[in-house]
Amino acid sequence: MDNCYLCGNVFDTDKVKRHDEHIIQQAIGGVISDKNILCFSCGEYLGREVDVSFNEIFHSISTRLDIKKDRKLNKKSAIKGILQSKIDQFGVDLGEIEVLWKDFKVTPVVPMHHYVNDNSKVIIYAMKKQAKTYAKKVERESKFKDNKPEMVFCDDIEGLVSYPFKLDGGAFKKGLAKIAIGFASYLGIKREDVPLVLDIKTDNSAEIRRNIQLIQYFPLGALDPRLEELKPEVGYFPTHTLIIFTSLSNPSLLVCYIELFSTFQWYVILNDKYQGDPIYEYFYQRLLKSDDYNFEPGRKYYKERQGILSYLGISDNRINDAYEKQKNNNDAKSIEYVEIEIVKEEHIKKKYRVDFEQEIDNSLSVFTTEVIKKGFSSIENACDIKKGVDLFYDYNTDREQFKILNYKRCYVSNGEYQDYIYSLMTLSGSDKLRNYSFSKFNQLTAFTEMEGIKRKLEA
Numbered sequence: 001m002d003n004c005y006l007c008g009n010v011f012d013t014d015k016v017k018r019h020d021e022h023i024i025q026q027a028i029g030g031v032i033s034d035k036n037i038l039c040f041s042c043g044e045y046l047g048r049e050v051d052v053s054f055n056e057i058f059h060s061i062s063t064r065l066d067i068k069k070d071r072k073l074n075k076k077s078a079i080k081g082i083l084q085s086k087i088d089q090f091g092v093d094l095g096e097i098e099v100l101w102k103d104f105k106v107t108p109v110v111p112m113h114h115y116v117n118d119n120s121k122v123i124i125y126a127m128k129k130q131a132k133t134y135a136k137k138v139e140r141e142s143k144f145k146d147n148k149p150e151m152v153f154c155d156d157i158e159g160l161v162s163y164p165f166k167l168d169g170g171a172f173k174k175g176l177a178k179i180a181i182g183f184a185s186y187l188g189i190k191r192e193d194v195p196l197v198l199d200i201k202t203d204n205s206a207e208i209r210r211n212i213q214l215i216q217y218f219p220l221g222a223l224d225p226r227l228e229e230l231k232p233e234v235g236y237f238p239t240h241t242l243i244i245f246t247s248l249s250n251p252s253l254l255v256c257y258i259e260l261f262s263t264f265q266w267y268v269i270l271n272d273k274y275q276g277d278p279i280y281e282y283f284y285q286r287l288l289k290s291d292d293y294n295f296e297p298g299r300k301y302y303k304e305r306q307g308i309l310s311y312l313g314i315s316d317n318r319i320n321d322a323y324e325k326q327k328n329n330n331d332a333k334s335i336e337y338v339e340i341e342i343v344k345e346e347h348i349k350k351k352y353r354v355d356f357e358q359e360i361d362n363s364l365s366v367f368t369t370e371v372i373k374k375g376f377s378s379i380e381n382a383c384d385i386k387k388g389v390d391l392f393y394d395y396n397t398d399r400e401q402f403k404i405l406n407y408k409r410c411y412v413s414n415g416e417y418q419d420y421i422y423s424l425m426t427l428s429g430s431d432k433l434r435n436y437s438f439s440k441f442n443q444l445t446a447f448t449e450m451e452g453i454k455r456k457l458e459a
Contacts, residue, residue, distance in 0.1 A: 019043030054175025085159030
């Protein structure tokens with residue numbers, strides 16, 4: 001794109017500077033970015049007006065998962081919660097106390113202590129930096145004057161903790177709309193082609209609409225419910241997924257499917273009168289941290305430069321274009337510096353992007369193996385499963401080929417292909433959707449708890 005999708009102004013080197021925009025917000029682990037969709041001023045504006053509130057919704061989740069946020073300053077956050085377990089590892093009934101989660105450890109918000117074993121021991125519950133000061137306070141109690149009890153320090157309470165999750169409807173909708181517009185722009189879809197999420201004014205400026213049409217995903221048919229259950233078991237979990245596609249039954253309907261943390265799954269309707277070519281494009285990334293990439297170009301890099309650039313999908317034209325766009329700025333960088341920054345950026349994306357098609361193919365393989373072992377519940381069920389699996393494979397070539405183009409787009413019911421969008425419109429507000437949302441959230445919560453245990457064992 002040559003212009004900012006929000007203000008409509010054409011990018012130049014002085015007045016309308018390009019903004020390095022993360023399409024999925026950095027604070028929730030998004031790694032896909034583009035410098036050609038928003039100007040600096042509009043990027044900063046949307047960051048304040050949309051991203052801050054949207055990111056706050058997922059703050060507890062992204063912090064406890066300790067996901068990569070791709071920021072130079074990434075301070076450790078503390079999350080408040082309520083202890084649900086009645087008895088801790090020392091046999092003490094702590095009740096529903098308010099606790100802090102930080103760096104995979106749980107401590108009371110306010111330091112506390114309990115005597116056990118006929119006052120022969122006292123358990124000090126506090127963070128390490130608070131423990132010594134609090135212990136001195138405990139020592140001044142009357143129980144210490146005659147028979148001094150043994151002090152045991154606990155900076156990590158074992159037990160089930162519930163953490164707040166408040167879904168602000170307005171902030172959530174705007175955040176999803178911004179992701180959808182950003183991804184559409186990243187793919188080269190014009191701002192005029194997403195009128196149901198972006199309102200373009202007579203002065204050519206635009207604003208994100210408040211009343212966007214969201215449709216919650218729910219797995220339909222005989223195949224998709226099990227594929228959702230398998231997500232934590234097959235491949236990477238959790239992940240972010242973006243898919244933009246035109247409906248198979250109605251190519252004038254342009255839709256963006258957004259899935260965050262493998263849990264929050266929504267369709268955003270972009271255009272119901274789309275005139276462009278049929279499309280199915282996706283982005284898929286994992287979230288859990290991997291080792292950081294320290295890039296220090298030296299003789300070896302320049303010797304193998306072309307191979308590295310080819311592996312990362314970086315062309316010389318891209319490097320030259322990026323250099324040309326900023327060379328007249330006051331803080332212009334050398335072409336070598338520009339190249340290094342692009343290599344770093346693409347390497348991070350490469351690390352966190354995973355093979356989407358391979359993951360779905362693997363899930364289908366696990367599913368079909370299960371079905372073969374367990375058998376079919378009915379002939380109709382067998383037909384639907386066979387047809388559902390066939391949606392993902394091309395048998396018209398010498399070699400069976402996997403195809404992703406129907407994922408989250410359509411499904412099979414009663415032997416017929418059905419369009420997800422139109423089927424889900426009838427489910428809005430149903431108990432099925434609410435129960436499914438709870439099950440997905442519980443799936444993510446259980447995974448997060450297990451990751452915390454793993455981190456503690458590795459420490």
